[in-house]
Amino acid sequence: MTLAGEAGHGHHTSGNSARGATPHSTRSQAVIAALTILLLAVTITSVLIGPSEMSLEGVAGAVAERLGSADAQQWLREQVILFDIRLPRTVLGGFVGAGLAVSGAMMQGLFRNPLADPTLIGVSAGAALAAVTVIVVISGMNLAMSPGWSVQLLSIAAFAGGLVTTWLLYVIATRSGRTSVATMLLAGIALSALAMALTGVLIFESTDDQMRDFTFWNLGSLGGATWDRVLAMLPFMAILALAIPFLGSGLNALLLGEAEAFHLGFDPQRLKRGIIVLTAAATGACVASAGTIGFVGIVVPHVLRLVIGADHRSLLPACALLGAALMVGADIVSRVIVAPAELPIGIITAILGVPVFLSILLRRRSIIDI
Amino acid sequence: MLSATDLHVTAGRAHLLRGVSLKARPGLVTAIIGPNGAGKSTLLKCLTGESRPAKGQVLLDGVDIATLRAHELAGRRAVLPQSSALSFPFTVAEVVGLGLRGRRRNATLCSEISAKALDLVGMSAHAHRHYQTLSGGEQQRVHLARVLSQVWEPCANGIANYLLLDEPTSSLDIRHQLDVLELAGDFARRGGGVVVVLHDLEMARLYADHLVVLQRGTVVASGASEAVVTPELIASVYDLSAAMIEKRWPTLAS
Numbered sequence: 034m035t036l037a038g039e040a041g042h043g044h045h046t047s048g049n050s051a052r053g054a055t056p057h058s059t060r061s062q063a064v065i066a067a068l069t070i071l072l073l074a075v076t077i078t079s080v081l082i083g084p085s086e087m088s089l090e091g092v093a094g095a096v097a098e099r100l101g102s103a104d105a106q107q108w109l110r111e112q113v114i115l116f117d118i119r120l121p122r123t124v125l126g127g128f129v130g131a132g133l134a135v136s137g138a139m140m141q142g143l144f145r146n147p148l149a150d151p152t153l154i155g156v157s158a159g160a161a162l163a164a165v166t167v168i169v170v171i172s173g174m175n176l177a178m179s180p181g182w183s184v185q186l187l188s189i190a191a192f193a194g195g196l197v198t199t200w201l202l203y204v205i206a207t208r209s210g211r212t213s214v215a216t217m218l219l220a221g222i223a224l225s226a227l228a229m230a231l232t233g234v235l236i237f238e239s240t241d242d243q244m245r246d247f248t249f250w251n252l253g254s255l256g257g258a259t260w261d262r263v264l265a266m267l268p269f270m271a272i273l274a275l276a277i278p279f280l281g282s283g284l285n286a287l288l289l290g291e292a293e294a295f296h297l298g299f300d301p302q303r304l305k306r307g308i309i310v311l312t313a314a315a316t317g318a319c320v321a322s323a324g325t326i327g328f329v330g331i332v333v334p335h336v337l338r339l340v341i342g343a344d345h346r347s348l349l350p351a352c353a354l355l356g357a358a359l360m361v362g363a364d365i366v367s368r369v370i371v372a373p374a375e376l377p378i379g380i381i382t383a384i385l386g387v388p389v390f391l392s393i394l395l396r397r398r399s400i401i402d403i
Numbered sequence: 404m405l406s407a408t409d410l411h412v413t414a415g416r417a418h419l420l421r422g423v424s425l426k427a428r429p430g431l432v433t434a435i436i437g438p439n440g441a442g443k444s445t446l447l448k449c450l451t452g453e454s455r456p457a458k459g460q461v462l463l464d465g466v467d468i469a470t471l472r473a474h475e476l477a478g479r480r481a482v483l484p485q486s487s488a489l490s491f492p493f494t495v496a497e498v499v500g501l502g503l504r505g506r507r508r509n510a511t512l513c514s515e516i517s518a519k520a521l522d523l524v525g526m527s528a529h530a531h532r533h534y535q536t537l538s539g540g541e542q543q544r545v546h547l548a549r550v551l552s553q554v555w556e557p558c559a560n561g562i563a564n565y566l567l568l569d570e571p572t573s574s575l576d577i578r579h580q581l582d583v584l585e586l587a588g589d590f591a592r593r594g595g596g597v598v599v600v601l602h603d604l605e606m607a608r609l610y611a612d613h614l615v616v617l618q619r620g621t622v623v624a625s626g627a628s629e630a631v632v633t634p635e636l637i638a639s640v641y642d643l644s645a646a647m648i649e650k651r652w653p654t655l656a657s
């Protein structure tokens with residue numbers, strides 16, 4: 034066997050049946066295109082469907098009036114429903130879904146395990162605790178703040194809470210470069226329970242309107258969507274979107290181990306820090322806007338890995354699209370299924386997610402072994 | 404040249420390396436041998452830049468590798484670890500593609516190199532299989548292809564690249580053990596440098612040009628293979644009595 038294609042032992046095929054990653058990337062591109070169309074379709078459906086009936090004529094009229102091409106304001110009710118209620122809710126749902134799915138995929142790459150999920154291992158709970166703490170502090174100090182600012186502050190606090198939790202988990206679960214999955218999950222359960230308990234105490238002690246309720250922080254909701262919240266999430270989402278193209282190959286290399294990532298030309302410490310900060314930022318922003326919504330971060334990456342493989346260069350953008358579509362879709366169900374009431378969206382994502390989680394666990398029991 | 408001078412590595416109270424020096428010249432296969440716990444893998448880790456010695460330095464063409472960035476090092480040397488875990492569904496071609504990070508702008512060249520590298524290790528037919536479905540030995544060969552594709556040119560513009568292999572034969576059958584060492588030899592003949600940790604003295608004697616024998620963290624012998632592997636050395640390092648038999652591997656007769 035010699036280099037440069039000279040005659041070798043002849044036991045291996047001489048033809049170039051290996052065509053690099055071409056078939057996969059074509060497939061990934063097709064899947065990403067399909068997901069974009071799916072997201073568009075779900076978004077339009079979400080804007081059109083809701084407890085209040087709207088005729089297509091009303092929708093068209095409201096759009097025309099809002100865009101300024103009609104003088105009369107005969108579709109005011111439709112305008113409010115479309116532009117101040119459904120549209121921000123749909124956009125926020127898309128952001129939250131994309132953020133949670135991408136954080137899930139990045140965290141699974143970081144921990145080298147398909148069961149890591151920001152909600153499952155307590156990162157969301159840590160973020161929620163920090164957000165609730167900020168609400169208590171603001172109302173306790175009687176600080177006058179515009180709604181826009183307080184929403185922004187909530188996101189930053191939730192980011193910090195998520196960051197501390199992720200970092201704690203990584204420190205607890207990693208010993209000499211190896212991350213123990215069992216330790217990570219168990220420590221996550223403990224941290225999550227502690228954060229939830231403290232959040233509960235703060236909520237029941239507080240009378241603030243902003244506090245919302247325990248269900249919001251526990252099961253999540255897009256019900257409070259406003260343009261302020263969309264704006265508060267925007268910078269976090271923008272940073273995530275800008276970072277995705279640079280993280281793909283690094284995450285791929287990290288899957289082989291930290292030493293191998295270094296051999297392949299990445300600085301594993303920098304890479305890990307970047308991933309932890311981004312995951313915490315995305316999760317924190319999602320929690321501040323929509324509470325704790327579980328399992329999106331497990332289901333979406335898992336399903337996509339089955340279809341397009343684990344290459345993070347295509348997996349991360351695909352996760353963003355499918356995560357957004359899934360969340361907007363789940364929100365439609367949550368609004369419609371018990372209308373005029375609303376089902377907390379976390380119930381729907383849990384019903385979808387738990388079977389996926391258990392199926393990963395049953396098929397690959399070895400990954401949990403201590 | 405890749406050289407280490409006076410390396411000291413400690414872990415707690417244990418001295419893993421005590422004043423180890425080594426020179427790996429381009430064009431030669433340098434093998435590190437020694438009994439279990441002698442410090443072979445620790446020495447290799449220092450040469451890759453993964454571990455920093457407590458004292459001493461590793462120079463690549465005169466430059467301390469501690470001053471080089473990860474991506475600069477990755478362009479000059481590739482490392483085959485003893486084993487690699489991968490718990491996500493990558494295809495064989497994708498695993499090889501991980502070695503081609505620096506060349507990602509040229510997709511055609513990448514797939515060409517990836518295909519040739521897989522061909523060299525005899526895994527072409529499996530390019531689109533999932534890595535997890537391969538046997539341990541096949542996985543090791545895929546990683547070898549990844550490593551070869553990372554430093555595809557053994558010597559580019561007169562500058563030698565290096566292959567650092569940590570017991571590359573451990574999970575392979577005899578046929579593929581010989582194949583791997585011949586690939587390493589070929590890399591050296593084409594101007595690259597190879598440092599390989601080996602267990603098998605016979606393999607080391609046959610395939611390495613230069614041997615470094617470690618025992619309890621120090622170099623006890625080094626030099627040309629024929630001169631180093633002697634019954635006396637085996638007796639002192641491995642505590643075994645041995646006789647040299649001048650008979651080569653039957654598979655090498657062809």
